[in-house]
Every structure is written in structure tokens, then in C-alpha cells.
Amino acid sequence: MAQPSVTEERLEHLQHHFIDSDQQFEASKMGMWIFLVTEILFFGGLFLAYIVYRAWYPELYLLASEELHTFWGAVNTVVLIGSSLTVAMAIRSAQLNQIKGLIINLWITIGLATVFMVIKYFEYTEKFAKGILPGAHYSYEGIAHEKANIFFSIYYMMTGLHGIHVLVGIGLMLWLVYKAKKKVFHSGYYTPVEITGLYWHLVDIIWIFLFPLLYLID
Template identity: 40%
Template sequence: MPSDAAVRPVVPAARHFGDEPARQGAAHMGMWVFLASEVMLFTALFTAYALYRLAYPEVFHLGRTYMDVTLGTANTYVLVCSSILVALAIAAVRSGRDLVASVLLIGAALLGVCFLSIKGAEYVHHIHDQALPGAHYAFEKFAIPGASLYFTLYWVMTGIHALHVVVGVGVLSVMAFRALGGSFSAAYHTPLELGGMYWHLVDVIWLFLWPLLYLV
């Protein structure tokens, strides 16, 4: 008698959700769920920031004066431009211009690297001033109760965001090579759309961090 493996029906790969539109819908739904979890993470951080700002209003007001507004604003423009390039890349794929899409994605990834470089320069400056998180805080020019808490929140919030930027740069790089290899078409470019959604969220989160830490 034939074994169970011999008579077991072969299920086509990636056919769990029926036809192609259903599979693409499921992929988008999964990404929306993932992005919602990311929003919950940063909502918790923003809530902590708001609560501690109410407890130490003077500290958080003075803390802004030690932020480099020029670098923070430059990084805002860098991420916004990067998001625009990703949107243009998706439009290029939909019109069959794979090479253009690849170049745009590489440009977006390079802007992400630029963002990280600028942020790294800020971190070096804070480290030099010993404006470090937690028990490592020793910034003599800003040595009032609650100051270490302000910089702890700064490091945590911007650090987690920077980690997301690193992941996003990797995703954009992979999408650029896939676009160059002809993996996408006007009918199928779901991975690129999902990667773009993630990158846009990274941009939006920074648009909240920027005024909180540099302007308000």
C-alpha cells in the first residue's frame, strides 16, 4: 500500500488565502496590525514623556535649550524627503519603470543613513557633555532635579526610533535590489508597498519626536 506521504495532496505554496487579491489583502492587514503594535509602543513612550513633563515642567522647558534644533530640523527634512522618494518609487513600479524605482529606493535608503549620521553626531555631543541616561548622567550645566530623567527619555525615545530607521534602511535596500531584478510589476508589488508603509510610519513618528524634543 502507498504510504500516507505518497497520497497526501500537495498544497500549492502561498495559497492559504485563495486568489491573489485575497493574499495581498491579508498581507496588508498583517502589516496594519504590525504598525498598530508599533504605534502602541511609541504611544506608551509619548505618554510617559507627557506625565513626566507635567511633573517637571521647568526641567523639560530648559531641556529643549540643550537640543541642537538645526540638526533636529535637518533630520526632519531628510526623513520627509526619503518618504517622498519611496512614494515615487512605488509609482514608478506601477508604471513599469523598475530602474527608476530602484534608484529612488537607493536614494531613500541613503537618506536614512544620512539621518543616522546626523543623529550620531548629536549623540557624540551629548556623550561629550556627559548628558547620558540614568545613573550615568553627569551634565554639570544642567544639574537640576529631573534633568537625568529628561535625557533618559530622550535617549530611549530617539534610540528606539533610530533602531527602526536602521531596520527601514535594510528593508529599502532589499526592495531596491528586488526592483532592479524585476521582482515587481504593475500587478504585483505588495512587498514594496508594505516596506513603504513601514518607512512612512518611521517618518511620522519622527514628526512627533521633533517638536516634542526640539521645539516645544
């Protein structure tokens, strides 16, 4: 199959210890996958805490999750899936040497990620106002369970760590826009776009599990 070729052969990205662009690309991608393994296990610890406490206090999870708004959780799920689509489109644009499309898709992704964080901000502040805070700071009386604070400690740890990842993703994509505007990327070199895309899809996958586990119990 004939690839859209950059026949002028830009090779300024190629570092001397790699044989060619392909080997450099594959090495970077494998490195990213190893990082994603550590990310899965990083979040895995929190998912485990969730499972252990849910096995101990099943009724607590049913009661406490009613404080979470399924509608906004669902909206955020759609927003993140949409951003996964635009990041995949950004990679496709880079592969086809369409740098304008790359930048546009990155901006849409940044916009959707920001929408996600704004919704999360309103969810958090609404709970803070009620006294639903993690751990010892919990002071809400509306849930008839003495361990109600534990559910929300887990909620804040999981969604908080996920939110930090979204913020990091926004930063990475702003950096990609900057680089793309400086004409760094082309169909022969778009490794940072590919690898940020992998990161972003993993952040999406984590939320795909957080949504039903936290918002959809009952």
C-alpha cells in the first residue's frame, strides 16, 4: 500500500542511537506501554480499596452513591469518549501530514478535557458545601451510615487522581499544539502525538470504569 510519503525525508528527529525512524517510534511506543502498565497498577491499588470496602459495606455504597449525580457522570463519560475520538483524529491528521487538522483536533480535545474538569469542579464544590469532605473532615449528616466518610474518601481519591491525570493531559496537549505550530510534526515523525494519545485513551478507560462503579450503583 502506498503511504503518503514525505519524500524530502526529514530526519532531524532521528537520534543517533536508532537505526531509523521506525525503530525509534516503536521503542518510544513500547516505553509508553510500560509506563501505562505502571499507571494501571497505580490506579489498581485504588480500585482494590474500592473492592475491599464494598465487600465489607455493600449497603454503604448503595446509600452514598445516591449523592452522586448520574446525569453529570454520564455527560462526562460522553465528553471523555468524544475527546478520545478527537485525539485519535489528531493522530490520523499527523499521519496524513495534515498539520492544520492536527492542531484543530488537539484544540477540540483540550476543550472537551476542560469541560470535563469544569463539571467535576461543580460536582466537588456542591459536595464540599454540604460538608462531604474526605476522611476526618467529613461532616454531612444526610447518609445514615457511620462509615459514610469512607465511601467519599475513596470517591475523592479515585476521581481526584483521575482529575490530576486529565489536567496533565491538557498540559501535554497544549505542548503538542505548540510543537505542531512550530512545524515539528509530519507524517514521518509524530511520536509525541501518538504517545500522548495512548496516555489519553488510558485516562478514558479509567473513567469508563469509575462511572459505573461510583455513579451507577442502585
